[in-house]
Amino acid sequence: MTELNTLFQLFNNLSESEKKAFLRKVKGENPTTQSKSRTTCNCAYCKSLHIVKFGKSDKGEQRYLCKDCNKTFTAKTNTILYKSPYSEKVWRKYINCMMQGMSIRKSAKECGINADTAFKWRHKILDSLQSMHDEVKLDGVVEADETFFALSFKGNHKKSNFSLPRESHHRGKCTHTxxxxxxxxxxxxxxxxxxxxxxxxxxxxxxTVKDLRKVFSRSIVESSVLVTDRNSAYNKIASEHNLQLVQIKSGKGSKGTFNIAKINSYHSILKMFIIYNFRGVATKYLNNYLIWNNIKNYSLGSVEDKEQIFADFVFTNRFSEKSHDVSKRVAVPV
Ligand SMILES: [Zn+2]
Incomplete structure (x- = not known):
């Protein structure tokens, strides 16, 4: 009943035109679904759409010439598939393994690649999905809260130029209780x-408020309802972005029709994913695993739909960096 009450409450706050738009959407008219079609090809270097066909590459792929920057490229230039010795089919299979949450070893075997390659692919794919994750905008009733992971330098020891800033601890354990x-x-x-x-x-x-702004400023749509615990930093965020703030005393459960059950469950699933599935991950890769969890366990649509959308995005998204060495990223990305 709670969600129904929430809906009624939110519905009553809408303007007449918004109410009409809402009812049209409920009836299935003019549905807004995520596009499955690939974006039109633009210049791999300057993003211009002012391009013309320009013969074929050695592999028989269509080449294009950019009329603005005069460079030539194919649909694959600077994408994840660029210069990869493996076909799109193998990469697709790998994305399928990822959507099932498969381990490096298992997915490597499944795709006929080695474990090192599987690890690199995992992070190339997640890096590529970063820009999609950046664009996610939350609206309606948004529950928010912070969670914490022990700082981890797992995997950094092998790098000769890396020294641990402190003694290493067991995964998942906090030094201060x-x-x-x-x-x-x-x-x-x-x-x-x-x-x-x-x-x-x-x-x-x-x-601090400044830290919370990094996540919430751009990603919560104005006029949404923000439901949080009693952390006063959220007052500032809510007033800056014209959000209706509902704060719930921890342990209190709910306030009217609002509660923080969804974000609490989100934290549990995230911890399971990171700590039990992967036995902890290095802090330098944590952002990628956060994206993975969001995509696998939370984004809308069936598993098949999601897989299709993410694969299409990954195969057409162009990286700006020339080299892409996953192991060279900073140990603590804050
Ligand atoms: Zn160009």
Whole structure:
């Protein structure tokens, strides 16, 4: 009944024209579905749409010439498939393995690639999906709260130029049992009642308003209802972005029709995914695993639809960096 009450309450707050638009949407008229079609090809270098066909590449792929920057390219230039010795079919199979949450070893076997390649692909794919995740906008009723992960330098030891800033600890364990220390990575998370979610590493230790802004400023649509615990930093965020704030005392459960059950469950699933599935992940890769969790466990649509949408996005998204060495990223991306 709670969600129904929420809907009624939100519906009553709408203007007459918004109410009409809402009813049209409920009836299935003019549905807004995510486009499955590939974006039109634009210049791989300057993004101009002013391009012409320009013969074929050695592999028989269509080449294009940009009339603005005079460079030539194919649909694959600077995408994940560019210069890859493996076909799109193998990459697609790998994305399928990822959507099932398969381990590196298992997905490598499934796709006939080695484990090193499988690890690199995992992060290339997730890096590529970063820009899609950046664009996610949460509206309606949005529940938000921070969660924390122990700082982890897993995997960094092998790099000769890396020295641990402190003694290494067991995965998932916190060095301080009370309060929040600077050895904990803060991850503010938000999820709306439709199940769309967002989460990003912002800082070490307790977050300030400035830290929370990094996640919430651009990703919550104005006039949405923001439901949080009693952290006063959210007052500032809500007033800056014209959000209706509902704060619930921790342990209190609910306030009227609102509660923070969805964000609490989100945190549990995220912890399971990171700590039990992968036995903890290095902090430098954590943002990628956050995206993976959002895509696999939260974004809208059937598994097949999601797989299709993500694969199409990944295969057409062009990286701006020339080299893409996943292991060289900074240890603590805050
Ligand atoms: Zn160009």
């Amino acid at each position: 009370r309060g929040i220390s600077s050895e904990q990575v803060c991850v503010p998370c938000a999820i709306n009642l439709n199940g769309l979610s967002k989460s990003v590493i912002t800082n070490l230790g307790k977050p």
